[in-house]
Every structure is written in structure tokens, then in C-alpha cells.
Amino acid sequence: METVLEINDLHVSYFTQRGEVKAVNGVSLNVGKMERFGLVGESGCGKSTLAHSILRLIKPPGKIIKGSICVDGVDILRLSKEDLRSFRWKKVSIIFQGAMNSLNPTHRIGSQLVEAILAHERMRKEEALNKAVDLLKLCGIDPLRINSYPFQLSGGMKQRVVIAMAIALNPSLIIADEPTTALDVVTERKILALLKDLQKKFKFSIFMISHNIDMLVNFCDRIAVMYAGKIVEVAPTKCIISHPLHPYLRGLLRSRDALSRGEFWFISGSPPDLINLPSGCAFHPRCQMIAEKCRRESPTLKEVEHNHFVSCHMVG
Amino acid sequence: MLKILSLILHDKRGIFGISTLLFFSLIGIFAPYISPYDPFAIWTPNLPISLRHPLGTDPLGRDVLSQLIWGSRTSLIVSFTAALGIMGIGLTIGLISALSRPLVDEVLMRFTDVILYIPKLPLLIFFALILGRGFLNVVLVLSLTMWPQTARVIRSEVLSIKQRPFIDAAKIAGAGTLKILAIILPHIFPLILASILTLITWSLIYEASLGFLGLGDPSVMSWGTMFHYAFLSGAIYLRNYAPIIAPGLCITLIGVGMNSLISVLEEVVNPKIKEVRRWKPF
Amino acid sequence: MRPIISIQKNRYSINFTKAKSLLGLHPIKFIFIQLKLDKVRAKGGEEQIMAIIKYIVRRIISAFFTWIIALSILFVLPRLLPVSPEELLASSYRLPEEATRIMREKFGLELPLTSQFVLFLKNVVFNFPPDFGFSYTYYPSRVWDIMTMYLGWTIFLLLLSLIMTVVIGTFLGILMAWRRGSKIEKILSCFTVFAMSSPVFWLGYLLIIVFSMTLQIFPAGGAHSPTLAPSFSFEFIINAFRYAALPMLTLVITQSPSYAVLLRDNMLYIFWEDYVLMAEAKGVKEKDIVLKHVARNAILPVITLFMMQAGLILGGQIMVEIIFSYPGVGRLIVDAILGLDYPVIIGFFYLIISMGITMNLVADLIYPFIDPRVRFE
Numbered sequence: 001m002e003t004v005l006e007i008n009d010l011h012v013s014y015f016t017q018r019g020e021v022k023a024v025n026g027v028s029l030n031v032g033k034m035e036r037f038g039l040v041g042e043s044g045c046g047k048s049t050l051a052h053s054i055l056r057l058i059k060p061p062g063k064i065i066k067g068s069i070c071v072d073g074v075d076i077l078r079l080s081k082e083d084l085r086s087f088r089w090k091k092v093s094i095i096f097q098g099a100m101n102s103l104n105p106t107h108r109i110g111s112q113l114v115e116a117i118l119a120h121e122r123m124r125k126e127e128a129l130n131k132a133v134d135l136l137k138l139c140g141i142d143p144l145r146i147n148s149y150p151f152q153l154s155g156g157m158k159q160r161v162v163i164a165m166a167i168a169l170n171p172s173l174i175i176a177d178e179p180t181t182a183l184d185v186v187t188e189r190k191i192l193a194l195l196k197d198l199q200k201k202f203k204f205s206i207f208m209i210s211h212n213i214d215m216l217v218n219f220c221d222r223i224a225v226m227y228a229g230k231i232v233e234v235a236p237t238k239c240i241i242s243h244p245l246h247p248y249l250r251g252l253l254r255s256r257d258a259l260s261r262g263e264f265w266f267i268s269g270s271p272p273d274l275i276n277l278p279s280g281c282a283f284h285p286r287c288q289m290i291a292e293k294c295r296r297e298s299p300t301l302k303e304v305e306h307n308h309f310v311s312c313h314m315v316g
Numbered sequence: 317m318l319k320i321l322s323l324i325l326h327d328k329r330g331i332f333g334i335s336t337l338l339f340f341s342l343i344g345i346f347a348p349y350i351s352p353y354d355p356f357a358i359w360t361p362n363l364p365i366s367l368r369h370p371l372g373t374d375p376l377g378r379d380v381l382s383q384l385i386w387g388s389r390t391s392l393i394v395s396f397t398a399a400l401g402i403m404g405i406g407l408t409i410g411l412i413s414a415l416s417r418p419l420v421d422e423v424l425m426r427f428t429d430v431i432l433y434i435p436k437l438p439l440l441i442f443f444a445l446i447l448g449r450g451f452l453n454v455v456l457v458l459s460l461t462m463w464p465q466t467a468r469v470i471r472s473e474v475l476s477i478k479q480r481p482f483i484d485a486a487k488i489a490g491a492g493t494l495k496i497l498a499i500i501l502p503h504i505f506p507l508i509l510a511s512i513l514t515l516i517t518w519s520l521i522y523e524a525s526l527g528f529l530g531l532g533d534p535s536v537m538s539w540g541t542m543f544h545y546a547f548l549s550g551a552i553y554l555r556n557y558a559p560i561i562a563p564g565l566c567i568t569l570i571g572v573g574m575n576s577l578i579s580v581l582e583e584v585v586n587p588k589i590k591e592v593r594r595w596k597p598f
Numbered sequence: 599m600r601p602i603i604s605i606q607k608n609r610y611s612i613n614f615t616k617a618k619s620l621l622g623l624h625p626i627k628f629i630f631i632q633l634k635l636d637k638v639r640a641k642g643g644e645e646q647i648m649a650i651i652k653y654i655v656r657r658i659i660s661a662f663f664t665w666i667i668a669l670s671i672l673f674v675l676p677r678l679l680p681v682s683p684e685e686l687l688a689s690s691y692r693l694p695e696e697a698t699r700i701m702r703e704k705f706g707l708e709l710p711l712t713s714q715f716v717l718f719l720k721n722v723v724f725n726f727p728p729d730f731g732f733s734y735t736y737y738p739s740r741v742w743d744i745m746t747m748y749l750g751w752t753i754f755l756l757l758l759s760l761i762m763t764v765v766i767g768t769f770l771g772i773l774m775a776w777r778r779g780s781k782i783e784k785i786l787s788c789f790t791v792f793a794m795s796s797p798v799f800w801l802g803y804l805l806i807i808v809f810s811m812t813l814q815i816f817p818a819g820g821a822h823s824p825t826l827a828p829s830f831s832f833e834f835i836i837n838a839f840r841y842a843a844l845p846m847l848t849l850v851i852t853q854s855p856s857y858a859v860l861l862r863d864n865m866l867y868i869f870w871e872d873y874v875l876m877a878e879a880k881g882v883k884e885k886d887i888v889l890k891h892v893a894r895n896a897i898l899p900v901i902t903l904f905m906m907q908a909g910l911i912l913g914g915q916i917m918v919e920i921i922f923s924y925p926g927v928g929r930l931i932v933d934a935i936l937g938l939d940y941p942v943i944i945g946f947f948y949l950i951i952s953m954g955i956t957m958n959l960v961a962d963l964i965y966p967f968i969d970p971r972v973r974f975e
């Protein structure tokens with residue numbers, strides 16, 4: 001399978017006054033061409049940091065310490081500032097959490113679309129504008145809205161505008177960081193359908209991040225589970241549902257099943273402090289299947305069955 | 317309170333600000349002991365800088381350094397008192413406005429706005445004329461003209477605190493207006509402090525302006541009156557610059573010190589700005 | 599002939615070349631207008647024009663009421679002075695009999711207070727030019743005529759310094775925010791703090807000392823060379839600018855730092871907004887991000903500050919006029935106050951209040967054009 005994105009042993013930390021927050025603590029993963037790849041994890045486990053680092057958008061006090069990120073074969077961590085600028089949006093684009101805030105409130109949405117286009121392509125403003133109109137139509141927005149300001153649009157429409165911007169330059173990969181978290185269920189379905197539709201037309205890969213595992217199960221071909229800055233399980237969706245292996249994932253699914261039955265069950269303990277991570281396996285304080293080894297040694301991702309990777313001492 | 321003090325002292329700007337303040341206050345307090353001569357005593361006019369007259373003499377023959385030292389006493393006392401007076405009025409009106417019914421608030425604010433629109437200097441001159449010269453009058457004049465800005469600032473801060481959940485909780489628990497006031501006060505304390513510092517700076521400048529125009533108290537020496545006599549006696553054309561440069565420099569230095577202190581206090585009032593000022597995104 | 603906008607089947611196409619040549623406008627603004635003309639409801643377009651108009655009308659009405667209230671205070675205050683109304687308004691001993699009689703009639707000194715107020719409104723508010731009677735020191739000139747003579751120079755200096763303050767303040771603010779942490783920013787920050795804290799008159803004198811006495815580049819007083827007669831000739835204009843240089847410099851140095859610092863602080867805040875990150879992710883050049891996104895949004899509160907500072911600006915103006923012997927309204931008022939020329943004093947306050955309110959109104963009116971959210975308040 002041809003890969004569009006290859007992340008290798010990535011480490012990203014935030015150096016705050018309280019200490020070093022190890023948000024991404026040795027992550028490796030691949031995303032293939034035209035694949036829908038999902039990443040699930042709790043709030044604060046490092047998902048957004050991972051997403052931002054693919055475009056090198058990490059701001060101080062954060063820093064990418066080590067590792068490599070290759071998009072279409074090019075290691076973006078080694079790119080110069082100018083190459084990085086032209087790489088951004090052309091090869092990879094991103095849909096941020098909370099589209100409402102991604103749009104500048106004092107610029108018309110037409111301008112913002114045109115800005116994205118003209119930053120990379122040399123065309124006359126009129127052509128860019130025409131293209132913007134086409135993009136809006138593709139995403140299901142009335143083209144006459146091109147002169148509106150963001151505050152005149154509803155949440156769902158704003159999200160569509162952001163999607164229109166994301167596909168503007170026909171990138172190889174689109175990262176979607178919790179794109180539907182702020183939306184209602186009906187709109188969420190429509191947005192996801194739109195994304196699937198666009199993917200068929202433009203043939204990009206989608207890297208979808210969410211804390212809502214149901215949404216990912218419905219949407220993605222493969223899902224990765226993230227905990228405390230590490231990937232603990234990666235597998236095709238079918239495997240994730242039929243035989244989840246990592247205790248954390250099993251705990252997640254169990255609590256979600258319990259809820260649908262009207263009961264309560266949750267994983268004991270609380271999410272780890274990323275400054276003072278537990279020794280050995282980061283999940284061990286909350287794990288049911290714990291052994292002595294888990295306290296001492298940190299597990300690595302191993303292929304347990306075909307295309308199904310788990311990072312746990314007690315599995316496989 | 318102590319926390320604020322320690323925050324100030326740990327910051328370079330804070331140290332600079334406090335030292336400037338202390339320096340000039342001490343000079344002012346100990347003026348009778350430090351000043352080499354009586355500021356009104358007459359010597360030979362326009363003497364250059366020398367050991368006997370470290371800053372020379374002004375065109376009227378008075379020792380500049382003595383004037384400066386005694387001037388700091390007057391100017392600082394006036395500024396401090398005026399700042400307290402302005403804060404008194406501004407705080408009261410701001411609090412009343414923020415904690416009363418919307419109608420009262422609106423009326424008070426309109427009234428405040430109108431006074432805000434009127435440029436300060438003519439108003440100051442006007443009141444000074446009416447009330448006559450004299451030290452206390454200057455304080456009074458300043459208090460009557462400069463409170464609107466403070467009132468506004470206090471009001472907007474109190475209003476935003478009023479929105480917070482713990483106020484609602486207090487109301488549910490049956491707290492009356494006075495009790496709520498007592499709850500809010502500690503929260504606006506850093507703001508009050510920062511505002512007082514700003515007011516001291518402004519009072520200093522306006523007091524000097526009034527003095528410069530000849531509307532100050534002629535019986536005491538202040539930095540403003542130093543300017544006035546310098547201007548009147550044509551010190552500039554006589555190339556005797558010390559009586560002009562010296563007091564202005566002092567005022568500027570105090571202003572810079574105050575601004576540094578205010579900078580530090582701003583970060584106490586508004587913690588986000590501290591974070592924002594630390595890192596540059598690109 | 600091919601129309602400018604055509605909607606054929608489902609294609610929406612715009613003939614921009616023609617549009618641009620017709621109106622020479624930026625294409626987006628052009629659609630805005632053209633769609634309105636074609637009676638196609640550009641959602642967002644029409645609403646906004648209506649909203650702006652409503653906003654402007656509301657603001658003008660509000661400013662008018664504030665003006666009336668301020669003038670009413672102007673009516674009340676002088677009557678609180680420990681000076682007899684006669685002395686105040688009709689000066690029975692400084693003006694000849696005839697003039698005193700006219701003034702007393704005009705201000706209705708025998709009538710009850712309410713009637714006096716009505717007369718006041720009639721003379722001052724609903725009358726242009728407002729009638730304040732005769733000036734005591736410049737009799738037989740009327741107050742308004744005296745003021746207009748001096749007003750010209752004041753407005754010249756005021757506009758000049760205002761424009762320069764805004765330009766330099768904005769430039770410095772953006773520079774300090776963009777190059778934060780660099781050597782130049784540290785130097786500028788130091789310089790701005792000093793400039794902000796300097797008293798206006800001190801700085802004025804400093805400039806006189808440096809530029810007039812020592813370097814002899816710029817003159818120290820007056821609005822123009824005494825040998826030149828006022829006219830619109832090129833020579834005179836250059837001369838006027840030369841004489842305005844130092845006063846303007848004083849005003850700019852004392853006023854621009856506060857804008858610069860406010861703009862800088864705001865920009866530093868806005869650097870952390872999501873849409874700035876989005877612009878960076880889109881691959882927009884750093885220069886464009888700083889100017890079009892950050893500075894554009896950061897400048898809004900600066901304009902609010904400008905609104906509130908109209909009083910300070912005018913105060914500084916007066917001080918500068920005094921120091922540089924500039925024949926403006928500032929000089930006039932100081933002489934009037936010291937000479938107890940009450941009608942002029944009252945007239946002056948009228949002027950200054952009106953100018954202050956106008957400046958605020960102007961800033962208010964600019965707002966909806968830069969911040970679209972405000973249109974719908």
C-alpha cells in the first residue's frame with residue numbers, strides 16, 4: 001500500500017513552568033493513499049498535538065524534539081521555512097476543532113478562500129474567485145454567500161466553508177481534528193457524508209481525530225488508539241470492533257456498551273499527568289491485567305495478527 | 317497584598333519602579349535636611365554648574381538643586397493626595413454605577429461621558445481660576461476633573477466580575493448588596509492599585525502644567541512653578557537650561573518608574589497577558 | 599453583449615474584466631455592488647448596507663443628545679461662579695453702554711432662569727454661527743469672529759499631528775509586535791515609555807533647545823515667518839510647515855507611544871487566535887499574516903482608545919500652542935482666562951466640547967467599516 005503519511009518515533013513536548021509535558025511520546029504510524037484513518041483518545045492525550053505537528057504548527061513553549069514525519073516521501077521536519085510554507089495546504093491541509101474560530105471574523109469568506117488559493121497558485125484574482133465559488137458549490141453552500149462574514153453563517157455552514165478551503169488545492173492528505181465535536185448529530189452526519197463524497201472525487205486521504213469512537217467506527221477504515229502520548233493499538237475497524245486487544249480500548253468499548261444498556265461502567269483511575277508519567281506502561285495504574293513487568297518496562301507496538309498492532313505486555 | 321509585593325520585587329521592572337518611587341519620596345520627605353539652600357534665596361543669577369551650585373542658578377538667582385529638592389516634596393504630596401481624591405470619587409461612582417439598577421447606571425454613565433469629552437486642560441484652568449491659587453485648591457481641582465476615567469475602568473471591571481458564577485451563588489445564599497461589595501473588593505484591589513499609580517502620574521503632570529501656567533501655589537516651590545519662572549524669565553534665551561531640563565527629567569523618570577510598576581501590576585490583574593508577553597509565535 | 603454576471607443553467611460566471619474596467623474595483627467589492635444592482639439578493643450584502651445606515655443614524659442621534667447635555671452644563675457652570683451674572687455676561691464696566699444693553703437683552707439677565715436657558719439654546723444651539731456676544735478684550739469684535747480667526751491654525755496643526763500620530767503609532771506598534779524580542783523592539787519599548795511619560799511642555803522646550811537654539815533648524819515660535827503674508831502660495835505653505843514642524847513633533851512624540859503600545863499588546867494577544875494559526879496553516883506569507891490578519895483585527899480597540907482620548911489630544915494641542923506661541927485657539931483661551939474675558943471663555947468651551955464630540959463621532963462612524971460585527975449591534 002502506498003503511504004501518504006509516515007510518522008516515525010515522533011516526540012513532541014511542551015516546556016512549561018511546571019515541567020516538561022510529554023504530549024507525544026514516541027509515535028509511529030502510517031496512513032495510506034485514499035485511506036480513512038482514525039485516531040481516538042481522551043482529551044489531553046496528545047491527539048491535537050500530533051495533528052498540529054504534521055504541519056509543524058507547534059508553538060512555543062512546545063517543541064518537536066525528535067522523529068520524522070514524511071508526507072509523499074518528503075520529511076517535513078527538515079524543510080526550510082519557505083519550502084514549509086509552500087508545502088502547507090498544498091500537500092496537507094487541516095480542519096481544526098471549532099471551525100467557528102478558524103475563520104477571521106473581519107474577512108469575508110470569499111476573501112479567505114481566495115487567500116488560500118493565491119498563497120500557492122499564480123492566478124488572477126478573478127479566476128481565484130471563480131474557483132472559490134465552485135468550491136462552495138461543491139460543499140453545498142449557496143455561492144451567493146461568498147460575500148458573507150463568518151458570523152452570518154451557522155455552525156454547519158462554517159464547517160463547510162472550512163472544508164471547502166481544505167480541498168482548495170487538492171491536497172494528498174486532509175487532517176480533521178474533531179471536526180464535528182461542536183455540531184449536532186444531524187449536521188455531523190451530513191458533514192461526514194460530504195467528506196466521504198469529496199474523498200471519492202478528489203482522492204485524498206483523511207486523518208480523522210476524535211474522542212468519539214462511534215463516529216470513527218462509522219467513518220474510518222483503520223483506527224489507532226492513543227493513550228498518554230503513545231499509540232497503544234492500531235487495527236482495521238472491523239478488528240477494533242470484533243476483537244479489541246489493548247486493555248484501554250477494551251475498557252472504552254465496555255463503558256460505551258454499558259451506557260447503551262443504561263448502566264454505568266468506567267475505567268478506574270484518572271488520566272495520567274503528562275509531566276509525571278507512570279513508570280513502565282503508562283496505563284498500568286488503571287489496568288486490570290497488570291503484571292510485574294508492566295510496572296518496569298514500557299511496551300512497544302507489535303504486530304499481533306495481520307495489520308493489527310498492540311502495545312501491551314499481556315497481549316500476544 | 318504581600319503576594320503582590322513579592323511579585324513586584326521579583327521583576328526587574330518592579331524593582332526599578334519601586335526604587336524610583338522610594339528615591340523621590342525620600343528626597344521629598346527629607347527635603348529640609350538634604351537641600352543645600354533655601355529654594356527662594358537669591359544668589360547671582362545664571363551661574364553655571366559648579367560645586368557650590370550643583371545645577372547652577374536660575375535667571376532669578378535661585379539655586380536650582382534646592383528648588384528641585386523642595387519641588388519634589390510639593391509635587392509628590394500634591395500628586396499622591398490628588399490621586400487618592402480622584403480614586404475616592406471614581407471608586408464610589410464606579411461602584412454605585414456597577415452595582416445599581418441599569419437605569420441609575422445609564423444616567424451616571426452619561427454624566428461621566430459628558431465630563432470625559434471635555435478636554436482636561438481647559439477645565440483644569442477654569443476650576444483653578446474659580447477656586448484661586450493654593451495648594452489644597454490644586455488637589456481639589458484635580459479631583460473634580462479627573463475622576464471619570466477611573467470611574468469607567470472600575471465600573472467595567474466590577475461589571476465583568478458581577479457576571480461570574482460565584483456572585484450568583486452569593487446572591488442565592490441571600491447576600492445583600494453590601495455583602496456582595498465586600499466579596500468583590502479583594503478582586504478589584506490590584507486594579508485599584510494600578511489605577512492609583514496611573515493617577516499619580518497624571519496628577520504629577522497636570523500639577524506641573526498648572527504650575528507652568530502660573531496657576532499653582534506661589535508660596536511653595538514645585539516643579540511646575542520652576543517651569544513657570546523659567547519660562548517667564550526667558551531662561552531659554554539666556555541659554556540657562558538647567559531649571560528647565562531638571563524638573564522635567566524628574567517628572568519623566570517618575571513616570572517611567574510608574575509605568576514599569578503598572579506593567580507588572582497589569583500582569584497580576586490579567587494573568588493572560590503575562591503568558592502572551594512571554595512567547596512570540598513565529 | 600455579454601452581461602457582467604450571467605447565470606446560465608447552474609453555472610454562475612462573472613465577467614471580471616468588464617466589471618473591473620467599468621468600475622475599477624476590487625472584484626469582491628464589485629460583486630457586492632453589482633449583485634445589488636441586478637436585484638439579486640446577495641445574502642449578507644444588502645443586510646449589511648441597511649445595518650450600517652441604521653448604525654450611523656443611531657450614533658448621530660446619540661452624539662447630538664450628548665452635545666445638548668454638555669452644552670446645558672455649559673449653561674449652568676458659569677452661573678455657579680462667584681461672579682455676578684452681569685459681570686459674567688454683560689460686563690457693565692468694560693463695554694460701552696450700548697453694547698452692555700445689547701448683551702443684557704440677548705442673554706435675558708432680568709428674566710427667570712428657565713427663560714434664560716431658552717434664550718441660551720436659541721443663541722447657541724439653534725443658531726449658526728452661535729452667538730456669544732462681544733468679546734471684552736477685543737470689542738467690538740464678536741466672540742465667534744475672534745475664534746474663527748484663530749481656529750484655522752489650530753485645525754491645521756491638529757490635523758497634521760493627528761495624521762502623523764496615527765501613522766507613526768500604527769507603524770511602531772506593528773513593528774514592535776512583529777519583531778518582539780529583538781534588539782530593535784527593546785530599544786523602541788524603552789523609547790516609548792520615556793516618550794509617554796514626558797510632560798508635553800517639557801518635551802516642547804527640549805525640542806526648542808535642541809532644534810532651535812542649538813541646531814537652528816526649526817523656528818521656535820509662531821505659525822509662519824513674520825515677513826511672509828498668509829496666502830496659498832507654495833512658498834507660504836512650505837513656510838507654514840516649517841513653523842509647524844516642532845509643535846507637531848512634540849505632539850507626535852507624546853501621543854503616538856500610547857497607541858503603539860496598545861496596538862502591540864493587542865497584536866501579541868491576537869497572534870494566539872485560532873484564525874491566525876489557520877492562516878499560517880494555509881501557507882500565507884508571514885508578512886500577510888501580520889498585516890492582514892493580526893494588525894487588521896488588533897487595530898479596533900486602538901480606535902476605541904482614540905475615541906476616549908479626544909480630550910487629551912486637545913489638551914496637548916493647547917499646551918503646545920502656548921509654548922510655541924502658535925496663534926491658535928489654545929493661546930486665545932489662556933489669554934481669555936487670564937484676562938477674564940468671559941464671553942470668549944464660554945465660546946471657547948462650546949468650541950472645544952463640539953470638537954471633542956465630533957472627533958468621537960468620527961471615530962464611531964469609522965468603526966462599522968472596519969469591524970463588520972459592529973454593524974449588527
